Amino acid sequence: MSGVGIDIGNENCVIAAAKQRGVDVLLNDESKRENPAVVCFGEKQRFLGSAGAASAMMQPKSTISQVKRLIGRSFSDPDVQNDLRMLSVDTSEGPDDMRTSVSDCVIGVPSYFTNLQRQAYLDAATIAGLKPLGLIHDCTATALSYGVYKTDFPSAAPIYVAFVDIGHCDTQVSVAAFQAGQMKILSHAFDRSLGGRDFDEVLFSHFAAQFKEQYSIDVHSNARAQRRLRVACEKLKKVLSANAEAALNIECLMDEKDVKGFMKREEFENLASGLLERICIPCNKAVSDAGLTIEKINSVELVGSGSRIPAITRLLTSLFKRELRRTLNASECVARGCALQCAMLSPVFLVKEYEVQDSIPFSIGLSSDGGPIFAGSDGVLFPKGQPIPSVKILTLQCSNLLRLEAFYANPDELPPGTSPKISCFTIGPFHGSQESKARIKVQLNLHGIISIESSTLVDDHVDDSVTTGVYHSNSEAMNVEPVSETIENVTEDNINNKCESPNHSADGTRKDKANGRLHVPVTENIYGGMTKPEILEAQEKELQLAHQDTTMELTKDTRNSLESYIYETRNKVYTTYERFSSKNERDEISRTLKETEEWLYDDGDDETVHAYSAKLEDLKQLVDPIEFRYKDTADRPQATRDLLSCIVEYRMSADSLPPQEKELIIDECNKAEQWLREMTQQQDLYPKNFDPVLLSSDIKSKTQDLNLYDFPFCFPFQRCIIAGHYELGLNYTPAGVNHRSFAPIELRLLLYPLVLSQS
Numbered sequence: 001m002s003g004v005g006i007d008i009g010n011e012n013c014v015i016a017a018a019k020q021r022g023v024d025v026l027l028n029d030e031s032k033r034e035n036p037a038v039v040c041f042g043e044k045q046r047f048l049g050s051a052g053a054a055s056a057m058m059q060p061k062s063t064i065s066q067v068k069r070l071i072g073r074s075f076s077d078p079d080v081q082n083d084l085r086m087l088s089v090d091t092s093e094g095p096d097d098m099r100t101s102v103s104d105c106v107i108g109v110p111s112y113f114t115n116l117q118r119q120a121y122l123d124a125a126t127i128a129g130l131k132p133l134g135l136i137h138d139c140t141a142t143a144l145s146y147g148v149y150k151t152d153f154p155s156a157a158p159i160y161v162a163f164v165d166i167g168h169c170d171t172q173v174s175v176a177a178f179q180a181g182q183m184k185i186l187s188h189a190f191d192r193s194l195g196g197r198d199f200d201e202v203l204f205s206h207f208a209a210q211f212k213e214q215y216s217i218d219v220h221s222n223a224r225a226q227r228r229l230r231v232a233c234e235k236l237k238k239v240l241s242a243n244a245e246a247a248l249n250i251e252c253l254m255d256e257k258d259v260k261g262f263m264k265r266e267e268f269e270n271l272a273s274g275l276l277e278r279i280c281i282p283c284n285k286a287v288s289d290a291g292l293t294i295e296k297i298n299s300v301e302l303v304g305s306g307s308r309i310p311a312i313t314r315l316l317t318s319l320f321k322r323e324l325r326r327t328l329n330a331s332e333c334v335a336r337g338c339a340l341q342c343a344m345l346s347p348v349f350l351v352k353e354y355e356v357q358d359s360i361p362f363s364i365g366l367s368s369d370g371g372p373i374f375a376g377s378d379g380v381l382f383p384k385g386q387p388i389p390s391v392k393i394l395t396l397q398c399s400n401l402l403r404l405e406a407f408y409a410n411p412d413e414l415p416p417g418t419s420p421k422i423s424c425f426t427i428g429p430f431h432g433s434q435e436s437k438a439r440i441k442v443q444l445n446l447h448g449i450i451s452i453e454s455s456t457l458v459d460d461h462v463d464d465s466v467t468t469g470v471y472h473s474n475s476e477a478m479n480v481e482p483v484s485e486t487i488e489n490v491t492e493d494n495i496n497n498k499c500e501s502p503n504h505s506a507d508g509t510r511k512d513k514a515n516g517r518l519h520v521p522v523t524e525n526i527y528g529g530m531t532k533p534e535i536l537e538a539q540e541k542e543l544q545l546a547h548q549d550t551t552m553e554l555t556k557d558t559r560n561s562l563e564s565y566i567y568e569t570r571n572k573v574y575t576t577y578e579r580f581s582s583k584n585e586r587d588e589i590s591r592t593l594k595e596t597e598e599w600l601y602d603d604g605d606d607e608t609v610h611a612y613s614a615k616l617e618d619l620k621q622l623v624d625p626i627e628f629r630y631k632d633t634a635d636r637p638q639a640t641r642d643l644l645s646c647i648v649e650y651r652m653s654a655d656s657l658p659p660q661e662k663e664l665i666i667d668e669c670n671k672a673e674q675w676l677r678e679m680t681q682q683q684d685l686y687p688k689n690f691d692p693v694l695l696s697s698d699i700k701s702k703t704q705d706l707n708l709y710d711f712p713f714c715f716p717f718q719r720c721i722i723a724g725h726y727e728l729g730l731n732y733t734p735a736g737v738n739h740r741s742f743a744p745i746e747l748r749l750l751l752y753p754l755v756l757s758q759s
Contacts, residue, residue, distance in 0.1 A: 122135070148354050160178075163176065173190065175187050188286065188359065194278050232250050300325060366379055367404070398430055425522055
């Protein structure tokens with residue numbers, strides 16, 4: 001078993017597996033380490049990865065890509081609308097989901113992902129049949145793959161390293177502190193809309209305007225032309241990263257017109273000057289949020305597919321006042337870090353102790369129906385920079401249903417149009433006329449998602465040490481206790497599995513006699529998230545699509561097999577198989593091949609796998625007898641030589657045996673030789689286009705029978721074993737001889753003189 005790390009990029013996806021001897025990046029069917037993050041929906045099946053990218057050019061309107069920019073986002077977000085303009089697929093707004101009432105893996109996510117986007121990744125992994133052990137920030141995974149193998153970090157003063165990840169659609173910067181055996185993420189900063197594709201878009205806009213003026217074509221009106229021009233601009237950008245100038249040529253881009261363009265690196269940098277100015281903003285913010293200065297940064301690691309533009313390297317070198325390092329694989333470091341984290345979380349692997357402390361990039365608060373639950377505050381429960389995971393305890397008085405809402409405390413840090421609401425928790429009911437003391441454990445889990453781990457009622461006389469806060473609708477003060485020790489998870493399934501226990505009441509609460517605490521049910525509603533029935537429905541749909549994909553692949557393979565069989569057989573009928581078939585057989589096969597080929601390219605162009613299999617079997621029934629004659633005729637001479645060689649060897653070996661045993665061996669050899677002579681004479685009477693009477697398999701069986709014949713001279717050998725001389729039996733091997741390489745009769749002949757001397 002292996003732990004899998006998945007880096008789902010905006011353009012490509014990289015999957016790494018943690019194995020017993022290290023981390024390996026998995027290859028796809030084309031032996032490539034990067035898989036295009038593309039899905040193309042054909043008429044009858046999906047095309048994923050490389051197959052999807054290959055089909056995208058011909059079916060642009062049914063191809064989905066750049067999902068990372070869209071997942072978990074609102075359709076009305078301005079950034080989403082800008083992203084949709086770059087896609088050739090038609091989109092529409094779905095229903096409002098704001099409701100108020102597999103193998104182990106770790107998945108990398110951008111640090112700016114909201115709670116809903118993280119939950120969407122988890123739901124997608126569940127639908128795909130995966131078992132995500134955790135989500136990890138991209139830069140955290142990069143820092144883990146950087147630091148886990150280094151042994152030169154000090155134990156006292158930390159080493160500060162800045163990681164700059166310029167991906168296809170975003171830029172992320174993190175500052176990490178490394179010490180011996182541990183790492184701590186001090187800050188996260190990002191620009192959600194600054195990546196390699198934005199530089200591609202600069203070139204696309206430039207050439208689209210140029211071609212409209214020069215060739216009178218508008219590529220924005222043709223989805224396929226847009227796709228081809230964007231692909232050409234991406235290649236042009238890569239060429240300009242290594243050369244001072246480059247040309248762009250596209251044949252028949254639109255309206256059967258060939259287009260040409262030219263670009264110098266200086267001109268490209270001038271066009272992208274607005275983007276280049278934004279590169280330094282998240283870098284400065286990350287250093288500032290970490291409480292450091294540029295001078296205290298010991299090293300800068302540059303990764304990401306969009307980091308190869310020379311102008312970016314110059315800007316960052318000038319900003320950090322040091323040479324940038326590229327010791328990590330720019331495209332694989334996130335996937336490798338995810339795989340390492342999966343190995344650390346999985347009980348299957350024994351990994352060296354290495355502490356990873358991540359932090360959240362947004363402040364998360366908790367409020368009640370009446371407002372913030374903390375008097376005189378904005379309700380922040382987990383401030384920005386809080387370690388992941390974290391648990392805090394709320395202790396309060398309540399007498400009815402308790403409703404808590406999680407929210408982002410600083411909406412300005414969220415993408416435009418993103419709701420600050422995260423989820424709603426309903427705790428209760430609390431039964432009884434008097435107010436009850438509730439102890440609520442609120443968790444920020446490994447995924448970076450807030451949840452209520454458990455809620456319990458505590459008897460005052462049992463647990464007087466609990467500091468109590470009072471909950472009222474006017475939001476009086478409430479005490480909050482950080483919890484550093486490990487806390488046992490109390491899931492809804494665990495509660496439901498014990499509902500029939502005598503300690504459970506009819507309302508779903510559970511009494512813990514050991515400490516006098518009564519567990520209260522908690523209901524969670526994630527705003528915009530998928531419900532359990534929706535996830536189950538999606539899983540069923542995914543299974544149907546996967547089965548349909550498998551069926552279509554099998555159908556294509558069977559169709560290709562039928563087509564190949566037709567061509568191969570047609571070439572052999574009048575060449576290889578001509579001497580082994582009659583004229584009527586050849587004519588019938590040729591006619592059937594022609595009819596099948598016409599059917600295959602006409603009515604049978606779109607048939608089921610069973611139809612293709614039936615046609616293939618019909619052809620094989622005609623050709624197999626001829627093919628059998630051909631192969632048996634080719635194998636018969638070697639089988640005959642093997643039998644004659646065996647007869648000669650036994651006759652020579654029998655010369656050293658007593659007369660009685662020698663006579664038996666010679667007699668068996670004579671019988672085999674006589675049978676071979678008679679059958680060969682019969683076979684010679686028939687032409688080769690008749691079914692053979694002497695089969696090569698019969699000759700091989702006769703050779704095997706002769707080898708296994710139990711001659712009387714083996715009796716002393718058996719008596720030797722029965723008498724206890726086991727060392728002269730099965731365990732005896734002459735020096736330099738491996739008895740396993742001998743046939744049974746040869747082994748007996750080898751041991752016979754030794755057995756006689758002991759009998």
